[in-house]
Amino acid sequence: MGDIYDPQFVKAVFDRCSDRYITFSLICSFGFTERWRKQCVAAMPALPGGGARGYDLMAGTGEVWPHLLKRFDDVGAITAVDISSGMHRRAMERLHAHRAHRIEFIEDDVLASDLPPESADFVISTFGLKTFNPEQHARLAALLARVLKPGGVFSMIEASDPKGWWLRPLYLLHLKVVLPLIERTLLRGAQDFAMIGTYSTNFGNAAEIAAMLRAHGLEVKFTKYFFGCATGVAGRKIAPMVEPSAK
Structure with missing residues (x-):
C-alpha cells in the first residue's frame, strides 16, 4: 500500500466505493x-445575510x-469541492437532482484548488478531515482563513478516536x-470501506486543527460528540474593526 494520504490514493478509494458509500455509512x-x-x-454560527454562498x-x-x-x-449557492467525481455523480443522481440549480461541483484536490480569496460566506465539511495528515491539515487551515469573507462562518466534523471513554x-x-469483516463477507469490496477505520484512528480528533485555525486568527469552538466518537470545530472569521470617522 502506498501513501494513504496521497490525493490520488484517496480519490481511487472513494471512486471505487461511491456506489455503496451512502448505504454502508448509514448502516x-x-x-x-x-x-x-x-x-x-447546528454548530455553525448564523450566516451573514440572505443569499449566502459558500463551499462544502x-x-x-x-x-x-x-x-x-x-x-x-x-x-444562494453551494460549491461542492471533492476529489472524487464518482461520489458527486452518485449524490446528484440519487439524492440531489432537485437541488441541482443551487449546487456547483468542482472536481479537485481541495488543497490544490484555486478558490478565490474572501469568496465564501460559509464553509462546511463533514467526514473529510480524516483523509489528511497533519501537514495537509495545516494547509487546509490556511485555505479556510483565505477563502472566508470577513464575518464568514464555518463548521467541520469528523469521526474520531474517543480516548478516555471506557467503551x-x-x-x-x-x-x-467489524467493518472490514462486513466488507469482505457482504460487499466483496477491495478493503476500501476498511480504510475508514484506519483514517479515523490515525486522525485522533479535531483539537489540533482547531489550534491551527486559531493561529490564523479565526474564532474557533471545539466540540466533542457522543463521548468523543466525533469531534468538530466551528466559528467565524472575525471582521476587522471599523475605525470611527473623524468629525
Missing part, C-alpha cells in the same frame, strides 16, 4: 453519521446539504474488525 455507523451531520450544521469541502455525497438548506433556506475498545473493534 455501519448505526445512523450516527446522519446525526452528526445535523449537529455540524471534501463534499462526498453531499448528505449535509439537506440539513444546511433546512436551517438556512435562503442560501473505546469496543468502538475500535467496530472500526478495525
Whole structure:
C-alpha cells in the first residue's frame, strides 16, 4: 500500500466505493453519521445575510446539504469541492437532482484548488478531515482563513478516536474488525470501506486543527460528540474593526 494520504490514493478509494458509500455509512455507523451531520450544521454560527454562498469541502455525497438548506433556506449557492467525481455523480443522481440549480461541483484536490480569496460566506465539511495528515491539515487551515469573507462562518466534523471513554475498545473493534469483516463477507469490496477505520484512528480528533485555525486568527469552538466518537470545530472569521470617522 502506498501513501494513504496521497490525493490520488484517496480519490481511487472513494471512486471505487461511491456506489455503496451512502448505504454502508448509514448502516455501519448505526445512523450516527446522519446525526452528526445535523449537529455540524447546528454548530455553525448564523450566516451573514440572505443569499449566502459558500463551499462544502471534501463534499462526498453531499448528505449535509439537506440539513444546511433546512436551517438556512435562503442560501444562494453551494460549491461542492471533492476529489472524487464518482461520489458527486452518485449524490446528484440519487439524492440531489432537485437541488441541482443551487449546487456547483468542482472536481479537485481541495488543497490544490484555486478558490478565490474572501469568496465564501460559509464553509462546511463533514467526514473529510480524516483523509489528511497533519501537514495537509495545516494547509487546509490556511485555505479556510483565505477563502472566508470577513464575518464568514464555518463548521467541520469528523469521526474520531474517543480516548478516555471506557467503551473505546469496543468502538475500535467496530472500526478495525467489524467493518472490514462486513466488507469482505457482504460487499466483496477491495478493503476500501476498511480504510475508514484506519483514517479515523490515525486522525485522533479535531483539537489540533482547531489550534491551527486559531493561529490564523479565526474564532474557533471545539466540540466533542457522543463521548468523543466525533469531534468538530466551528466559528467565524472575525471582521476587522471599523475605525470611527473623524468629525
